[in-house]
Amino acid sequence: MPDHGGDRRPKYQRIADELRTAMDAGAFAPGDRLPGENDLMAAHGVARMTARQALSVLRAEGLAEARKGVGVFVRSFRPLRRRGVTRLSRERWGNGRSVWSADLGDRTLVVDRVEVSAAAPAGPRVARALGLDSPEAPVCVRRRRFVLDGKPVLLAVSYLPAPFTEGTAITEPDTGPGGTYARLAEHGHRPVRFREEIRCRMPTPAETTGLALEPGTPVILICRTAVTETGVAVEFNEMTLDASTYVLEYDFEA
Amino acid sequence: MPDHGGDRRPKYQRIADELRTAMDAGAFAPGDRLPGENDLMAAHGVARMTARQALSVLRAEGLAEARKGVGVFVRSFRPLRRRGVTRLSRERWGNGRSVWSADLGDRTLVVDRVEVSAAAPAGPRVARALGLDSPEAPVCVRRRRFVLDGKPVLLAVSYLPAPFTEGTAITEPDTGPGGTYARLAEHGHRPVRFREEIRCRMPTPAETTGLALEPGTPVILICRTAVTETGVAVEFNEMTLDASTYVLEYDFEA
DNA sequence: GAGTGGTCTAGACCACGAA
DNA sequence: TCGTGGTCTAGACCACTCG
Structure with missing residues (x-):
């Protein structure tokens, strides 16, 4: 009883x-x-x-x-800090102290896997995010996995309209110095404005295996849209982060 | 078998x-x-x-x-959008409107509970975030719970150094038109720069009850530090969000 | 009252890792 | 080999909701 x-x-x-x-x-x-x-x-x-x-x-x-x-x-929590704003514009303003101190800033992320498709149909969701006319519009798709000290921590899938990437290193596994954004800038499509949308939920089985997640670990989803000065969306990037690893940081002014 | x-x-x-x-x-x-x-x-x-x-x-x-x-x-997912940058722009809180009004669609977000302490010891963590000399330094603590259509979705605890809040409506449950930031501005402590740190994890039992969370729902933690033009931290705000309700959005430029 | 999910027992066999 | 956690069975009583 x-x-x-x-x-x-x-x-x-x-x-x-x-x-x-x-x-x-x-x-x-x-x-x-x-x-x-x-x-x-x-x-x-x-x-x-x-x-x-x-x-x-x-x-x-x-x-x-x-x-x-x-x-x-x-379990232990050693956060990896991701600076949403300054990481895309080299500029810092040091006021406002970090709350979660264990700042592993010096550790470098290693790209574990790269998978590039030069042209594939965007699909309705990506087409809408990029402002494309048709879901059939071709986009360059770049899938990457990032590993920190042997443990995968970030899955990223980047979509770029094929007209902006044709004939550039963006369609190669190695995009060269400065990465994708540098190549876009060289061809007159420099992104200047960004929007990041953040969600959080429990992982799917695919995410659990892809990120080698422990049970009880949520994932953070970041959807970034990059836009040029003329208002053209040049990249849509979907990232899946191990929430037990990351702390996101955004600095902005009133 | x-x-x-x-x-x-x-x-x-x-x-x-x-x-x-x-x-x-x-x-x-x-x-x-x-x-x-x-x-x-x-x-x-x-x-x-x-x-x-x-x-x-x-x-x-x-x-x-x-x-x-x-x-x-x-289960269903009906997100509530929280705009991290534009919601704090001066126009929003300068004209007496609630910063929350922009977040709402057809739904109503209201403050459910308010609990204010005019002066309490900061503690080491808050003292560090606010750049105070001592963990004993007095801070004004404002605890609030926000409810969306009857369901609690956000717990917020705001810490402000007591010297900035003494004799203002910030130590009252109702801070008046424009809220806390308007009162700070009136006394020469207008916050102009913000840093938000974002984490995600599974809730504690207290958070599960306080937010009436379903099992399998993570929480989003936002720690915001507000700084004046002269680099003085005037507010440290810890928010706990129901991750099944919220989508965060940050806009910024390169 | 019937059906549902919530809790709990007392067993069992397995795969894995360390000594 | 031995202890560990992982999976599984076949029962049981309870609280809750609904018709």
């Missing part, structure tokens, strides 16, 4: 709370091992599935990660 | 995949009822816990929500 000991809350919630409180109090540091299923069964006198459910709560919250055959451990 | 039918993947994953694929194909529209635990047990010849685990996968992905005693249903 399930005796809740004067507490109406489910057992697995109380066990999870107890562990979470201990973690907050510093009893378990990031990387430390947590009590396993067997420990919780013995300590709380519950069945296997109940102990398991308690741990699954912590994993779903992104607080713990299980390693098969080893144990359950406290 | 666990017969995986020539497939190495777990049964619950294959069941979840089947439902997810059907949802993508449009067999289940947002709001539609999905096959329940009993349906899946019968259809796939599995035990209760296995069918349950399959559904829990979809809930953890934010795709489905369970209603006790009723069934499991496809």
Whole structure:
């Protein structure tokens, strides 16, 4: 008979709370091992599935990660800072201190995979974002995966209207010094205005494998549209970020 | 006997995949009822816990929500757009209009709860963000909850150095026309530069209750620092957003 | 009252990693 | 080899919603 000991809350919630409180109090540091299923069964006198459910709560919250055959451990959060504005315009204004201090600015992202298609149909969504007349309009598609210290952290798919990329290095895996935007500028299509839209949700199975995500890790979606001085959209970039890795930063003026 | 039918993947994953694929194909529209635990047990010849685990996968992905005693249903996503740059431009808050008005479509976003403390110790984190000398330095703390059509979607905690707020309406629940920034401007502390830092993670239990979140819904954290022309930080604002409600938007130039 | 999802038990076999 | 977490079964009682 399930005796809740004067507490109406489910057992697995109380066990999870107890562990979470201990973690907050510093009893378990990031990387430390947590009590396993067997420990919780013995300590709380519950069945296997109940102990398991308690741990699954912590994993779903992104607080713990299980390693098969080893144990359950406290996850750590070491953010990678992405500066939305200054990264596209070399200019800084140093006021306003960062809240999440662990700034790994010196680490460099390595492109893991590149996949380029010189011309493919835009499709309705991309055509609308780029302001193209037809969903059949050809676009250059560049897919890339970025890896930080061996762990994939960012998937990016960039769409550019084919007329702007034909005969340029943009259709090559290596776009050359300055990257895509430098090539666009050389051909008179320099992007000057940007819009980034940000969403956040739980990952699809494809994203989970592509980013090697732990359970309980959301993804951040950034959709960037780049526009020239004359108001022509030259790039639509869809990025999928491991939310346990990234902190986004935007500086702007009133 | 666990017969995986020539497939190495777990049964619950294959069941979840089947439902997810059907949802993508449009067999289940947002709001539609999905096959329940009993349906899946019968259809796939599995035990209760296995069918349950399959559904829990979809809930953890934010795709489905369970209603006790009723069934499991496809979740819908109706985003609320938050414009990070233009919403803080001077014209917006200079003319007495609420900065939030621009965010709304046909829906209404109202402040649900306000809690103001005229002077409290900043604490190390806030002191650092505001560039205060001491963690004991007094700050005005304003806590607010915003509700959209009856559902809480945003928790905001704003910290302002007490010297800038003493004797102003900022220490009142109602800050008056133009809000906090208008009051700051009137006393010679007009914020002109802003930095917003964005993170995303799974919610804490407090956030889950405070925002009435469904399981499988991440939260977006925005930390905004507002700085005057002379480089003095006058506000540090921590916001917690229901990620299933919000889309953030940032416009900027190269 | 019937059906639903929420919680829980007491077993079982497996794959994995470390000693 | 041994302990770990991953999966799965076959039951059970409960609270909730709806007709």
